[in-house]
Amino acid sequence: MLKIFKEEKPQPQEQARPQEQPSRCSEPETERGRPQFEVGGNKLFFISLGCPRNRVDTEVMLGILLQSGYEVSEELETADFIIINTCGFLEASRDESLETVGEALELRKPGGKVIVTGCMVQTHSMAIKEAHPEVDFLLGSGDVEGILRAVKSATPGEEITRARSYLEAGEVPRVVSTPKHYAYLKIAEGCRKRCAYCIIPDIKGPLKSKPVEQVLKEFRALRSQGVKEIILIAQDLGDWGKDLGFRKTEGLLHLLKEILNEDGDFWLRLLYLYPDEINDELIELIRSDARICPYLDMPIQHVNDTLLKSMRRATCKEDIIRTITNLREKIPDIVIRTSLIVGFPGETKAQYEELVQFVQDYPLDNVGIFTFSPEPGSHAVTLPDQIADNVKGKRQRHLAKVQQTVVEQRLETMLGQTLSVIVEGYHPESNLLMRGRHRGQCPDIDGEINIHDGRLVTAFGERYLVEITDWSGYDLVGRVIDSH
Numbered sequence: 001m002l003k004i005f006k007e008e009k010p011q012p013q014e015q016a017r018p019q020e021q022p023s024r025c026s027e028p029e030t031e032r033g034r035p036q037f038e039v040g041g042n043k044l045f046f047i048s049l050g051c052p053r054n055r056v057d058t059e060v061m062l063g064i065l066l067q068s069g070y071e072v073s074e075e076l077e078t079a080d081f082i083i084i085n086t087c088g089f090l091e092a093s094r095d096e097s098l099e100t101v102g103e104a105l106e107l108r109k110p111g112g113k114v115i116v117t118g119c120m121v122q123t124h125s126m127a128i129k130e131a132h133p134e135v136d137f138l139l140g141s142g143d144v145e146g147i148l149r150a151v152k153s154a155t156p157g158e159e160i161t162r163a164r165s166y167l168e169a170g171e172v173p174r175v176v177s178t179p180k181h182y183a184y185l186k187i188a189e190g191c192r193k194r195c196a197y198c199i200i201p202d203i204k205g206p207l208k209s210k211p212v213e214q215v216l217k218e219f220r221a222l223r224s225q226g227v228k229e230i231i232l233i234a235q236d237l238g239d240w241g242k243d244l245g246f247r248k249t250e251g252l253l254h255l256l257k258e259i260l261n262e263d264g265d266f267w268l269r270l271l272y273l274y275p276d277e278i279n280d281e282l283i284e285l286i287r288s289d290a291r292i293c294p295y296l297d298m299p300i301q302h303v304n305d306t307l308l309k310s311m312r313r314a315t316c317k318e319d320i321i322r323t324i325t326n327l328r329e330k331i332p333d334i335v336i337r338t339s340l341i342v343g344f345p346g347e348t349k350a351q352y353e354e355l356v357q358f359v360q361d362y363p364l365d366n367v368g369i370f371t372f373s374p375e376p377g378s379h380a381v382t383l384p385d386q387i388a389d390n391v392k393g394k395r396q397r398h399l400a401k402v403q404q405t406v407v408e409q410r411l412e413t414m415l416g417q418t419l420s421v422i423v424e425g426y427h428p429e430s431n432l433l434m435r436g437r438h439r440g441q442c443p444d445i446d447g448e449i450n451i452h453d454g455r456l457v458t459a460f461g462e463r464y465l466v467e468i469t470d471w472s473g474y475d476l477v478g479r480v481i482d483s484h
Contacts, residue, residue, distance in 0.1 A: 005193040042070045045079035047104070048177075049097055049169075050087025052233045052271070052444075054118060054183045055177065057166055058085045061117070061147040063173030068148055076104060081113050081151050086128075088120035088203055094127070101132050108225055115150050118253060119203050122193030131272075141204070142166050151259045160216075164205035165189035170212055171260040172253050178401055179359060181228045181422060181461035182443060187215050187255065188234035192242065196312045196379040197341065197372060207235075207243050209251070212258055218313070219259055229422065230269040231442070237270055238277030239400060249277050253285065262290055267422075272297045275323040276315045287331050293439040294331050299339040303358045307344055310383065317358075337366040343392030344372045345383035352395050356402055362408045366446050366474075371396050411471035418481065421449055423457050438465065438476075446474075453479035 044065055048058035054198045061083060063452060066072070072077040082104045086097035097120045104114050116128055117139035125138055137150040142163025150159065167189050176183045191200045192207040196286035197397055222230055234240060241251020259268060268291050275284075276299055286292045301306055327334045340359075342352060359367065372393035374381040419438040427433035427450060434451040449466060450455075457464060457480055 005044075006078050020145060038171060041080035043073035043080045044070050045073045045077060045082050046078045046085070046177075047076075047082070047100060048085045049100060050085070050089065050093060050119065052231070053186050053189065053235075054085050055167070056184050056186045056233070057118070057144050058083075058167055059168070059177050060172055060174045061085070061178065062477040063175040064145065064147055065151060066175055071152070073402075077107055077109055079095070079108070079112060081115060083115045083117065083147070083151075086116060086118035086120035087198065088118070088123045088374065092373070093249055094120050094124060098128065098131050101128065103134065104136050104282060105132060107229075113137070113151070117141065117143075117147070117150075120351065121160060122212065123199075123203050125158070125160060128328050140164075145172065153182055154293070158245075164203060165208060167178070167208055167210050176222070176225065176227070178443070179402070179425070180226055180459060182231065183219055183222050183225075183227045184231045184233050185222065186233050187237070188240050191235040192239055193236065193314075194312055194379075196310060196383070197301075197344065199375050199377050204235065204379055209240050210243050211240070211244070212255055215255060215264070216258060219262065223262070223264060223266065226461075227266075228463075231269040231271060234270060236274060238273050238327075238439075249282060249361050250281060252277075256282075256292070258286060259286075260291065266291055267293050267439060268292045269295055270297070271442065272299055274298065274315070275300055275320050275462070278323050278327070278383045280326070281328060283330050286334075294334045295337070295442065296327070296334065297337045297442070301339065301341045302344065302351075302355055304347075304348075304354050307347060307351055308477060310346060311341075311344060312378075312379070314404055318404075321362060324364075329475075333440070335365045337446065338364050339368040339370060340399070341370050342395040343370050343378055346385040347372075347387060347388065356399055359399065359402055359406060363410060364403075365407070365440065366409055367403045368445075369396050369399050401402070408471075411476060414468050414476060415470070417468050419449075419466050419468065420463050421451075421478070421480075423451065423454065423460055423462065423464055423480070425447075425460050427451075436464070438466075447476065449476045449478050451480060452476055456480045456483065458483075 019295055026372060027085060046058055046062055048055050077081055084101055084104060085095040101116055113136045115137045118134050119141045121138050121472050122141040128135060131321060137153055138145055138158035138160060139150050140160035142165050143159050144159055144166040146159045158235050188209045190205045190207045194201060219230060238249050238252055273296055300320050301311060301313060303320055305316050421436040423434055423436040425435060427435045432458060434454040436451055438450045464480045465482040466478040467481050468476050468478045
């Protein structure tokens with residue numbers, strides 16, 4: 001759920017944690033004074049589900065509406081317009097979207113309007129209509145700029161065009177909903193790959209890269225707002241520019257070099273890069289400029305060559321091992337996140353055990369483990385030898401235990417280290433603790449650093465030197481020893 005927060009200042013630790021209060025967005029003046037609205041009010045409440053790319057689209061819709069004089073509501077129950085940006089990637093995400101829409105309809109105030117947009121609208125609008133015919137308006141995933149029409153529509157309706165994805169261009173307003181020190185920058189949409197288990201190309205359409213001039217324009221805009229960490233996102237960063245005439249990963253390298261020509265001290269984080277796109281030149285660029293976080297989200301999905309071929313992946317086990325080894329040798333502090341699929345059609349016990357052994361032999365810092373989801377429209381759903389759900393669940397739980405041991409071993413090696421950490425705020429469970437992240441931790445998906453001594457912290461969203469003293473679960477524990 002997206003809200004706009006005031007900057008929070010650290011308080012003496014013996015005091016109660018201050019409540020976060022939404023800031024008020026002033027209504028712009030028009031030639032005739034304050035803008036007029038439809039009967040029913042002008043309060044907004046946004047819910048964004050799914051990936052960071054969805055979040056950026058939500059921020060654009062929020063910006064369009066705030067620019068038009070609408071305001072953010074603190075609570076769903078008091079909003080005049082509830083906008084839900086759905087995810088349609090997996091069955092589980094579609095179920096979550098439907099459940100969220102149902103809750104919004106149940107909790108909305110009399111006369112409140114529910115608008116549903118995003119990927120699930122684009123691919124499963126009939127499912128939404130059948131489950132929740134009371135929805136007031138449906139807006140396609142590529143029709144982000146139609147949000148004002150949806151809000152102002154006096155009758156129920158829909159706007160679902162053939163545009164399956166959206167890329168901000170020109171002077172389209174956007175209100176960043178993340179804490180002010182970091183933001184996502186979407187550089188491309190769609191996908192040119194055809195992995196057997198994935199329906200993203202059908203949901204989002206073909207690859208569309210944002211021109212370098214537009215990327216730089218948005219980068220500068222974010223920096224001018226005080227953003228210190230910018231996270232580049234796309235379905236596949238390595239494909240950026242291939243629709244603009246670049247070959248292989250030349251496009252991404254060109255874009256990164258252009259960004260790094262910008263002045264200032266910032267963190268640049270890369271999500272997501274496939275192993276076959278991580279070459280020596282990219283590794284050298286990451287190694288040579290400390291502003292690029294030594295962090296890669298590198299989805300490999302499996303390591304058995306037969307299954308990788310069946311998944312239609314453009315890599316093999318040998319290449320994956322070579323890439324990981326090369327990264328570890330040239331960037332010793334690199335943090336590698338990946339995603340793995342267990343229970344893909346035809347996965348034998350031996351092939352699964354090969355994956356387990358790989359996780360132990362080539363330890364990765366963070367691993368998302370998913371059971372295969374047979375998505376209608378994907379090639380994999382037509383394959384023989386589908387794995388039973390109970391077998392998939394058992395394999396997932398076992399691999400998660402193995403990875404937990406790997407994580408504990410890696411966290412143990414960090415004891416005593418001093419890291420540059422962005423201190424983000426108070427810990428949600430105690431006003432005696434603070435929380436932060438180092439360059440190897442991505443917001444929302446990775447562990448964080450629990451800070452038990454933050455007496456030197458004077459402002460959140462700033463960097464401090466933190467000594468690591470312990471670890472717990474997936475999180476590190478430390479104390480602030482100096483400002484950065």
